Structures are given as structure tokens and as C-alpha cells.
Amino acid sequence: MADYKNSIEIKGLTKKYDGFTLDNISFNVPKGTIMGFIGQNGAGKTTTIKLLLNLIKKDSGTINMLGLDLDKNESEIKSQISAVFDEIPFHEVLNANQISVILSDVFENWDKQTYFNYLDRFALPRKKPIGSFSKGMKMKLQIASALSHNAKLLIMDEATTGLDPVVRNEILDIFMEYLQDENNSILLSSHITSDLEKIADMVTFIDKGKILLTGGKDETVENHAVIKCKKDDYKNIESADIVSARLTDFGAEVMIHDRKKCEKKYSGLTIDNTTLEEIMLYYVRREKKEWK
């Protein structure tokens, strides 16, 4: 495997559907990081992930993963990655022991010991059919199998959606451990921004098939802020500084994208910290500019 800086490099990726276009998107997932891929439902997260896994054919653009071109080295790349979806991919009659036997044939580097260690850690039964598992147990089993073949890259599509906070936390802890090896990376698509707030190093925000933001999570959160002001003060804020503004009966809450500049420019106004969720909310409504 070639030496590489970014686990994923996407350039000018485009896919057209009737009524939706993934429009010329580009972003990188640096090696050793966890990238949160956020956006509302239908924004294009799953389409991007399907293109990364070559489950659908792209119209144009290039995808490099683990330093290799996906078009030319699909099999080699796929032997080094793991994909986790919101639903377990195994028939419900199978049990955890049988899944190990099956996957040992699928993955060249299958590590039975690691897999059974995860099963013990998650307290998952080995002989019970997975049809009788809860959603949380199924997800844990899927993650145990994804992490047991020495994958260098984990691609997860809404994997934590629908899980209770305890299970989600448990899974997020596992991801942090996985990232202890600096060669490993994770692309985690989710609309649960609180999870990403906890663990992501980087975030990429997609909306209506376009990348709106991509970069370090802390940097992104620090650069954005919410100005809470009266309507008269709101009129004085330049449109170019505003992502969008929520108008209330008492005034306005304005999302700005360059905090440092705005702190100097609007020194008399209250500027509050923001969260990924708020950033997502305000960006989604950026075309309206003002909303209630």
C-alpha cells in the first residue's frame, strides 16, 4: 500500500439523478482523523458514501482512497476498508459464531480473536440468532465485525442513528480507541451532530448536493458565532457577514461565519459561541437569509 497523507481524497465528484445532483464535490479525510459528514436528510451524504464504495457509478470526478485510485484498485482498497450501515447485513438466522466463520472467508486479514474480544466486551451472545438482537446489539455486532479485519478506513453511514445514548457513547468510545492507531481513519456520516461534536476532528457539511463547509471541527465551530441583537442592530450587520438570521419577536439571532472579524466590526453586540447543530440549521436556511 502506497504512503499517503489523506485516507480519502475526493475531487470534483458529480452524480446526477432525476431531481437531485451531487454537484462537483471535493474534500479530503486526512489519515488518522475522524471526519464527521453532516447534512440533513437527502443532502447527499449517502450518495457520496455509495460512490466511495462504488455501489453506484459516478458521472465524473476522482476518488482516491488509502493513496490509491478507486477506479484502478477497487479490490485492493476494499480489502482495507470497512463499511457500516444503519442495518445489519446478515440474515437473521445467523449467529455471531457463524458470522465469524463466514467473514473469515470474506476478509483476508480476519482476526477471530479481536472479533471475539469485541463480542465479550459488548456482552453479545455468540450462539443466539441475530434476529433476536435489539437494534443496539445488531449495531455492536456490525461494528465488531467491521473492526476485526485490520481495516485502515471505516466508512459509516448513519450508523449511530436510532441508537440510545448509552449505546452511542459505547460505540463512540470504540471509535476513539480505533483511532489510537494513527494509520486508521473514520468517515462518519450522521445528522446527529452531538456525536460528531464529541469525537470528530474534521467536519464536512453537505447540503443539496453541495459542500458548504469542510475543515477542522474546532476551527469551524470557533469561526462561527451567533450574534443576539435587537432588530435595529440587526439592520446594521452587513449581509456579507451573515449566514442567515432567525428573527424573533424580541430581535434577531444572526449566524456569522467570521467571528474574529465580526468581533471587531460589531464590538457592541453580544456574540455567543455556537454548535455544529446550529451551524447546520443556519446554513440550511442560508438562501432565505431571514427565517422565524
Next chain:
Amino acid sequence: MKGLIYKNYLVTRKYYFMAFMFFFIMALFMILIRLSMICGNISHDPEAVDDLTRTMWVFRYMPCAVVILGFAGYSEAFFADLNSGWARFSRTTSLSTHQIVGSYFLSEGIVLSFAYIICLLYLVIFCLSFGDKISLHYITNITSLFCFGVIIQYFNLTLAMFAQKRQTVQLISVSIALIFPWLLCAYIYPRMKELENPDTVLLEWMAQQFEPIKSYIFPVMLLFAVIFTVGGYFISVKGLERRTF
């Protein structure tokens, strides 16, 4: 591919077990009748023995039909497996579409071959009990049945790989399955006037009707089995590649 074949076996074994049990019960039933013909109640009635000897040539194939067609009819389980997310998951691994499709075809081939061997063994025992020699005729009949099983199974598998909705698979399968009784009726109906003769024995008469085409059944079945296996395999690979996830 061992792991994939093992998975396919685990997913379908319940159905195989059921088909095998039906075979076993029917075979037992046939053997009990035969025993009764030799040393039981039926043996005291020479006319009944004579009648049964004439008609059992066709009934002896019934358990074989049950096990071969039973083993062949469970593409439903494969369909459920594909739709459990396995098809999508397997495409995210380094497995090729040929390996994925090949595992299904091979699994079913192994199971049908197993059914074929069981049927041959059963037939040997049954024929020996009648004092018959195992002629090529019996073997071609069972092999024709086996080929028919292969045609049905690989057709269903191909359909499961291509169609993503269970209803589509069911509709096409049932429509095609209805063609066979229709063809049978179309062939038999014009000749049915002969049945007005009270001396005609139905099964013997049926056998006579098929006499002119009998010699074609085996080669035709064999040819179609090969076509459905090879063609079905490549169409399935295409189907899996074009499948949307």
C-alpha cells in the same frame, strides 16, 4: 468461497430439512406399500398386487420429485439473504460479483446433487425390491428430474439477482409455473376421447401419450439445464452489478 457456501447453507437449511423430511415420509410410505405387497395384507390379493405393480412405476418417482423440486424451490431464502443487506455489504468488500453469484450457484448445485444421489439410492433400493435391474431408463428419468430442478432453481436465482422486489419474483415465478400445466392440458386434451373406453387405465394411457416425446425429454432437459446454468450465471452477475443499493 467456503464461508459463502456455508452461509448459504445456514440460510436455507431449514427448507432443505423440510424437503428431506417430506421425501423420507413419502419414501417410507412407498416402501411400506411394497412390503405389504410382498408379505403383508396386499399380498393376499393377487389382483391388487397386479394393479399396484403396474401403477407404482410412476409413484416411485414421487419422493424424488418432492426432494429435488423441494430443494430447488427455496430461492425465497436466497432472496431474503440478498435483501438482508448482504448484497450491499458484499459489494463493499473485495469479493467480486463472480464470487458472490458463484457461491449461490455452487451452493445450490451441491444441494441438488445431494438430492440426486439420495434419489438414486432410493431408486436402487426400490427397484431391487421389485426384482428389477437398474436400467439406464431409471437413471435418465431421475437425471431429467434433476435437470428440471436445476432449471427451476437457477431461473429463480437469476430472477432474485435481477429483480429487487419479492412481488416481482413471485409474479414471474407463478406465471411461468402456470405454463407447465397449461402445456400439459394442451397436449392431453385433444386425445382425451380415448378415455371414454371403460377399460382404459389412466396412468397407462398417460404413459402412452408421452411415448412419442419420451426420448426427447432427457436431452431437452439436459440442454436447458446447461443453458440455464451458464446463462443464468452470467445474467446474475450482470443483475448484481446493476442492482441499486
